[in-house]
Amino acid sequence: MLTYQDAYDILSKYSQTHILKYYNSLSDAERKSLLSQIELLDFSLLKNVEDKAEENKRGKFEPLDAVGISEIRQRKDEFMTAGINAIKNEKVGAVLLAGGQGTRLGYDKPKGMFNIGVNKELYIFQCLINNILSVVKKAGAWIPLYIMTSEKNDEDTRNFMREMKNFGYNSDYITYFIQDMAPSVGFDGKILMESKNRIAMSPNGNGGWFSSIVRAGLLNEIKKNQIEWLNVFAVDNVLQQIADPLFVGAVLCSGSQSGGKVVKKASPDERVGVLCLENGKPAIVEYYEMTDEMRNRLNADGQLAYNYGVILNYLFNVEKLEAIVNDKLPVHVVKKIIPYINENGEQISPSEPNGYKFETLVLDMVSMQDSCLSYEVARENEFAPVKNSEGVDSVETARELLKKNGIEI
């Protein structure tokens, strides 16, 4: 356990001694808690604020074609048979990324607990479970479901799912694991305080999901159960198709090491990451990294060359994941709204972004794969993200899409 002096010395090295400003006014228990938070801090993250300009050094991009909807339709039986067999033989697990804070939605509980229903209750978790249950029924086998939470929402998530009897999912096949946290800083790089004895910490992005699985001791179980593929997906797409047998089958038939579901871009300027090649390997180029030339380039058939946006639904091979588990993912420095106490000890809840969080992202794992099948799905059937309370990708737009797909809300 650190002493006050140890903590002071460490913090001095990183110009962060303000963290101890209220130390003298704290109780013994609060002092202990603050010192142990300092002990666990990863100070190496802080230099990413200065290195921000370096963050986006990328290689040579080239377009990557997708297996399109019409080809998928033609090869439906082949893909379906391969996918259903893999699921039936329990080779496929699903990983729900539910550790985010959903700040844009402005809902103070885990996003999955949000009731998207209008005339009836329909929770986001329920939409996802209904979707995976339809595959379970088709394959006649339960699919192991791993749910990533964070320290901030783990208890609420588990209690809610228990209360809701997992919306009919077999609890023997649900496993929770908790992701890591990272400190939040102001624009000046100073660590923010949530209260006089608590450092403002937030989940460290969705990229740490596999290392958190390993740390939780779940890889042994995955290997013991001979699960070969993990379908990783976001909590906030209420039309998310999970362990989709056609997708699994297409990846298996293609011999690819991984797969990513994509939708055709709505317009060249759509703010979405595009699955492409970088230095000949699969990668995702963010919308802000694309030049105008890339955005507007057309194929010989008149389609956008960089045409396929990712929807945070990937299939990864467990053996490959194990091989890359120690490879470093880039740390993204993301502007966010972070509640904090100011220099007068007053609680501030900003309405605009006031600092940075440090996040690693699952999309960067695609760059670590030798190959990735870009698999096109129809946006109107599979992509209804709930990011904002109103406007684009909001509760409203997701409700419309649910209705269009015949789901009663």
Ligand code: UTP
């Ligand atoms: P987002 O990037 O939309 O982040 O997450 P968010 O935290 O949910 O929302 P905002 O930006 O604060 O409004 C995409 C997916 O990744 C998960 C989210 O739960 C969502 O499924 N995620 C995000 C994590 O599991 N952990 C994280 O640290 C961040």
